[in-house]
Amino acid sequence: MNADNNCIVIFGASGDLTYRKLIPALYDLYSIGRLTENFSVLGVARSEFSDETFREKMRGALLEAGNESSEMLEKFCSHLYYQAVNTSDSNDYGKLVPRLAELHELYQTQGNTLYYLSTPPSLYGIIPECLAAHGLNTEENGWKRLIVEKPFGYDIETAKALDIQIHHYFAEHQIYRIDHYLGKETVQNLLVLRFSNGLFEPLWNRNFIDYVEITGAEAIGVGDRGGYYDGSGAMRDMFQNHLLQVLAMVAMEPPAIINADSMRDEVAKVLHCLHPLNTETVKHNLVLGQYTSAEINGEKVKGYLEEKGVPAESSTETYMALRCEIDNWRWAGVPFYVRSGKRLPTRVTEIVIHFKTTPHPVFSQNAPDNKLIIRIQPDEGISMRFGLKKPGSGFDSKEVSMDFSYADLASPNLLTAYERLLLDAMKGDATLFARTDAVHACWKFVEPILAYKKNGGRVYDYEAGTWGPKEADRLIAKEGKVWRRPSGKMKKKV
Ligand code: BG6
Numbered sequence: 001m002n003a004d005n006n007c008i009v010i011f012g013a014s015g016d017l018t019y020r021k022l023i024p025a026l027y028d029l030y031s032i033g034r035l036t037e038n039f040s041v042l043g044v045a046r047s048e049f050s051d052e053t054f055r056e057k058m059r060g061a062l063l064e065a066g067n068e069s070s071e072m073l074e075k076f077c078s079h080l081y082y083q084a085v086n087t088s089d090s091n092d093y094g095k096l097v098p099r100l101a102e103l104h105e106l107y108q109t110q111g112n113t114l115y116y117l118s119t120p121p122s123l124y125g126i127i128p129e130c131l132a133a134h135g136l137n138t139e140e141n142g143w144k145r146l147i148v149e150k151p152f153g154y155d156i157e158t159a160k161a162l163d164i165q166i167h168h169y170f171a172e173h174q175i176y177r178i179d180h181y182l183g184k185e186t187v188q189n190l191l192v193l194r195f196s197n198g199l200f201e202p203l204w205n206r207n208f209i210d211y212v213e214i215t216g217a218e219a220i221g222v223g224d225r226g227g228y229y230d231g232s233g234a235m236r237d238m239f240q241n242h243l244l245q246v247l248a249m250v251a252m253e254p255p256a257i258i259n260a261d262s263m264r265d266e267v268a269k270v271l272h273c274l275h276p277l278n279t280e281t282v283k284h285n286l287v288l289g290q291y292t293s294a295e296i297n298g299e300k301v302k303g304y305l306e307e308k309g310v311p312a313e314s315s316t317e318t319y320m321a322l323r324c325e326i327d328n329w330r331w332a333g334v335p336f337y338v339r340s341g342k343r344l345p346t347r348v349t350e351i352v353i354h355f356k357t358t359p360h361p362v363f364s365q366n367a368p369d370n371k372l373i374i375r376i377q378p379d380e381g382i383s384m385r386f387g388l389k390k391p392g393s394g395f396d397s398k399e400v401s402m403d404f405s406y407a408d409l410a411s412p413n414l415l416t417a418y419e420r421l422l423l424d425a426m427k428g429d430a431t432l433f434a435r436t437d438a439v440h441a442c443w444k445f446v447e448p449i450l451a452y453k454k455n456g457g458r459v460y461d462y463e464a465g466t467w468g469p470k471e472a473d474r475l476i477a478k479e480g481k482v483w484r485r486p487s488g489k490m491k492k493k494v
Contacts, residue, residue, distance in 0.1 A: 003029070003426030004143075005038035005109045007100060011087060011127055012118035013043025013054070017149065022118065023058045023080075024065040025418035030076045034423055038107045042099065043082045054082035079107075087123055093130040100136070111142025114425055118149050125165035132169035139174070147176045147425055150241050151232070152434070155450055156443035163436050176425045177439060181242040182432040183417030183424075186376045186406065190249045190351070193374070193382065200372075201254070203355065205330045210369070211481055212250060213352040216243050216340035220347070221291065221302065221464065222318065226309030233316040234288075235449055238340040244271065244442045245434065246376070247336060250351055251326055260430040264438060271441035275325040277448040286449060288459045289319030289469040291343040296465040301343065303464065315459045318342045321472035322449070337476055339483065343464040348486045349376040368399035373484075380406035 008026070010018050029035050043054050055077045062073055083099050086092040104111050115131065117124055128146060131137050137144050146166070153159025166175060181187055194201055203209070216238050222229040229237060245267070252270045255262040277285060293303035304310060304318050319341030326336065355370040368387040375381050382404045387397035406414075415423065424432055460469035467473075467485060476483055 001427055002034050002036060003039065003423055004112050004428070005036055005107060006112035006114055006142075006426055007040045007042060007103045007107065007109050008114045008116060008422075008426075009042045009044055009096070009100070010116045010118055011044050011123070012116075012120075013082065014045040014047045014049070014057075015118055017118045018043065019057070019061040020065070021418045022116065022422070023061050024067075025416060025422055027062050027065075027067065027073070027076050028416070028419050029423055030079075031072055034419075035426075038109060039079060040103045040107050040109070041080045042096075042103060043080065044085050044087070044096070046084060046086055048084045049082045051081050055080050087119065087130075088126060090130040090133050093134050093136070096131075096136060097134050104142070109142065112144075113142065114145050114147065116147045116149075121149075121151055121154075124148055124152075125162055128166050128169040137169050137174075143174075143428065144170070145174050145176055145425055145428070146170050147178050147421075149178055151236060152177050152241075152439050153443060154236070156440060156447055159439055159443050163440075172436060173430070175436075176421075176430055177434040177436075178421055179241050179245050179434050180417040180421065181245055181376075182434070183415075183419075183421040184376060185414055185420070186374070186380045187246060187249055188432070190246075190374060195254045204353075206332055206334045208355055209334055210354045210356045211334060211479075212336045212354070213484060214243055214246055214250070214336065214338040214350075215352075215484070215486065216246075216349045217344040217467075217486075218340075218342050218347050219344060221343045222304065222307050222310070224308060226307040228309075229318075230310050230314055230316045233453065234318055234320040234340050234342070235446060235453065239320055239322070239338065240442050240446045241434075243338050243340055244445070245438075246349075246351065247324070247338060248438070250353075251331060251336070253330070258431070260433075263431050264435040268435060268437040268441060270326065270328070271438055271445070273326050273328045273331075274441070274445045275327050276445065279448060279451070282448045282452045283457075285323040285475070286452065286457075287319075287321045287469060287472040287475050288317035288453070288457065289321075289341065289462045289472070290314075290316065290459050291318050291341075291464045292461045294464040294466075301464045304343075315453075315456070317453070317459050319344075319462060319468045319472070321468065321475055323475060335479065335481075337481070337483070339468065339472060341462075341468050344467055345465055345485075346487055347378065350374060350484075350486055351376070352484050354481075363395040363397055367397045373486075 010022060012018060058080055059077055067073060083095055085095055117127055153162050194204060248267045248270050252266040255266045290304050294301055305312060305314060321339040324336045351374040353372040357369055361367060371385045373383040384402045385399055388400045390396045390398045421432060460471050462469045
């Protein structure tokens with residue numbers, strides 16, 4: 001199914017996200033025929049641009065994203081428009097009324113409008129109010145939807161307050177809280193792997209699973225984003241949203257049917273079952289770290305404190321490792337170890353399901369354990385690891401693997417996360433967007449961690465290019481486990 005005819009209004013149109021992600025994603029959708037000719041994009045920001053200057057900038061974005069200059073590209077750019085608005089002045093939003101009326105008329109969009117909030121979070125509550133002041137939120141003439149970028153709040157209180165503010169003007173069915181991890185093909189594949197194979201689901205519980213590892217590692221540092229990142233840290237930047245959503249996909253119960261409500265009911269349910277931490281338990285289950293400078297491949301890499309925009313005394317964590325448990329029948333007693341960090345040895349996001357060993361070791365005491373590795377990125381795929389006999393005399397075993405790589409699927413139209421999510425929002429499918437109860441559950445769970453940080457909780461140093469502080473190894477070693485040390489490539493040589 002393709003998108004409805006509609007006008008996409010991007011607030012924050014002069015920003016980085018519009019340039020790097022949104023416009024390239026819309027162009028890709030257009031070039032594979034997933035957008036009808038009846039669409040327009042109205043960029044909105046404070047800067048004074050004409051339609052032509054905006055088009056010129058976006059043309060630059062598309063070329064930078066690797067597209068060739070072509071007739072298709074020019075045609076796409078002709079659908080782009082721009083309106084300067086002082087986004088904190090409610091009266092100024094009046095300018096959008098005739099502009100949108102004109103575009104709806106021109107493209108026969110029946111009033112359907114998708115507002116994308118890609119602005120600083122301080123405007124997330126203000127923009128809906130100002131739109132409403134000019135009647136731009138009502139659905140009497142076509143649907144009106146609001147995509148809100150992360151972060152949705154700064155903690156549970158601010159997330160709730162933001163919800164109240166937005167809900168004054170937009171109903172929950174109009175709100176699409178974007179978490180780009182949910183748009184990743186391999187995250188969605190987790191659901192298909194689990195719920196459409198008789199092979200895995202019977203094993204997917206505490207009777208057969210020993211522990212679960214979730215890793216979101218990045219090789220890059222904070223770069224130019226020090227100013228933003230310092231107020232956020234790995235906990236808010238990666239764990240509270242992306243990694244908890246991934247955890248929910250691993251642990252949720254099968255929904256009765258696949259639709260936005262039943263899927264999101266199950267996600268919220270499992271997030272509510274996370275075993276709550278408290279001031280005491282948080283200390284034993286959490287390790288925070290911050291990278292220090294190092295030489296990587298002969299090049300000196302800055303430590304976090306030397307990055308632009310980072311205060312000299314900052315104790316913001318660029319690494320986190322956490323042991324969580326889920327209090328329900330399926331998962332009672334199974335530890336979930338989640339870690340994420342910047343300046344780790346490689347970029348990799350993966351889930352490792354470690355199965356329990358056989359009840360009695362017939363052949364060897366150190367037979368390899370059975371694991372299922374679900375690689376979200378890069379080198380997307382799945383690898384099953386188990387033990388087989390080493391050729392030759394005796395019955396020693398060695399680890400072998402059965403691998404599936406996404407690259408082997410001839411699928412020319414694989415959508416990127418932003419493409420998939422933009423298209424879903426234009427079709428009115430909220431399945432892969434975070435619902436308010438799930439967002440609150442995530443914030444509630446991390447509350448004691450945020451309090452621990454605020455009260456000066458220990459942040460350990462780790463050298464850039466290593467797998468984080470030694471304390472994170474100890475955290476998992478306490479239970480006789482070890483973190484996997486993944487490399488960028490998943491395929492194993494047998
Ligand atoms: C963003 C974070 O939400 O996700 C970044 O703000 C992080 O700090 C990025 O680098 C990771 O996304 P991906 O898709 O590259 O894994």
